[in-house]
Amino acid sequence: MHGVRTLMQDLSQHATNHPSKAAVVFAPESGTDRSITYGELDRSARAAARGLSRQCSPGARVLLLHPTGLEFVQSLLACMYAGVVPVPVPLPGGYPHQRERLAGIVADAGATLALTDAAHEEEIRDWVTGSESAPVRALRVALIEPLTAGGGTDAPAPARTTLDDLAFLQYTSGSTGDPKGVMVTHANVSHHTQSFAQSLDLGPGSVFCSWLPAYHDFGLIGMLLVPLGVGATTYLMTSSHFLKRPAAWLHLVDRSGATVIGAPNFGYDHCLRQARDRQLEGLDLSRVRTALNGAEPIDPSALDGFTERFSAYGFGAACHAPAYGLAEATLTVSYPVADSGHTTVAVRSSALGDGRFETSQGLPDADDTTRLVGCGTPREGEVILVDPTGERLTEGRVGEIWVRGPVVAAGYWGRPDATQETFGAIAADGSGPWLRTGDLGALHEGSLVVTGRLKELLIIHGRNVFPYDLERLMQTVHPGAEGRPGAVFTPSERPGTVVAVQEFRATLRPTDPVTQAEALTELDSVVHEMAALLADVSGAQVTDVVLVRPGRVQRTTSGKIQRGRTREALESGALEPLHSLRVARRSPDPRHDHAGATA
Known part of the structure; x- marks a missing residue:
């Protein structure tokens, strides 16, 4: 393992020693894979850095507005080579809260330039010109493609960068109005890469495969910077592609010969529930050595379920590698032992x-x-x-x-x-x-x-109650809630009580007059049973149980439940409930007389 050096020094060495080796391969939803070698990546990053240096002073913050792909990787490294600070962020999106958070990041970081690619130029320029935020309207927009063009052998050396300089700003997935940029240094990246590689026995022969967003710390550091640092190859696909067809990721794992994969609970559970048997024909996961999981806390049922389902395709239980970390510690704090499985x-x-x-x-x-x-x-x-x-x-x-x-x-x-x-x-x-x-x-x-x-933590009669324990229980009440996320929290106006929001797919639709009464009876029964179960287990007064359509519970880009934002959405009326306990109580279900304990 090398000493403490910057990522650019490592990349330059990889480009010299193995110029034709694939550094990053991107698998689009349709069409053929696109790849870039270490030699090409080093040359293009140097060329783009020269162009950036003409537009930005050292230390300037540059917004990276790309989906996952080769253009994102080139922009990220170009910033590092130029001595400016990349700020990876998601595209503006169509929802007000997404644009509000992004505008907050622009203002907080003091970014003056936004790097994007030709495919997204129109979207970014429309966002900039149409924004109500003065810092956003002041952004200059540049494309990465012209900057990387002409990267010949005469491309300049990277800017002088010390280990104490910032490598990038990693914005946390907190509230929309108060984003915080974690200052990750080049020394942080180097130490983290060494720890990661030594713990999991990683090296140039490792192959990574990820669907995690490149602007998220797990996707950016664990599944991109670590493999680049050790000279490995990483295969990437977009998170939207994974969400629509999780089997596509599994087949990319197979096709790439991946030895390292990573996802939070949500990712493994999504594969378990949404990948159909007919989509898995011919799948071989036997080359996977390490299946990282970094959710807090990690759900053992997600690990067990994935193993049970995919052992038939060569996946071994010893591959599971639960870890703990956070952006403020670069990414990882504690590591599993390679090939040891989980406890x-x-x-x-x-x-x-x-x-x-x-x-x-x-x-x-x-x-x-x-x-x-x-x-x-x-x-x-x-x-x-x-x-x-x-x-x-x-x-x-x-x-x-x-x-x-x-x-x-x-x-x-x-x-x-x-x-x-x-x-x-x-x-x-x-x-x-x-x-x-x-x-x-x-x-x-x-x-x-x-x-x-x-x-x-929920404080109930002086006792600590963990919300995720209650959230797992809600999924057991009805098949319409099984495997679907929920959020349990204390409402703003009634401390010490509990409210639950649960994604739910009803088996009967209340739109047909013939089935309307039966469907409402089903929903009444579900919210009463959930309320009774929550009250029995937590000892809390349950003021409401709200059923919502799939996708309405607020989550981070890696699938973690955002209980605070879900509470805000509920209290602002933005959740559009399917049904709720408060509505059901207007015509109580006599089959659930114990639900009175929640009133």
């Missing part, structure tokens, strides 16, 4: 709510049992668990996860107060600074087990 531990739910990590002596599906997944151990850095006073906790206790080490980013762009609050924590013993992750976890037999988000 599931059953703990007492009641003890977990009280901050104790006690393994269950009963069966994994016992009423007072929660199954959690171990996320490995840290490689470069240190992890501690602390209570609210900053006191370190020993094994067997649940606390907030604090991190320090060379993968911890430099802070939030232009936000000294938020940087101090998040990156400047001091423990009760005086050690620090530590990164406050906002995540809760425990240590079990040397492995970090993530139990939930501190900000999303």
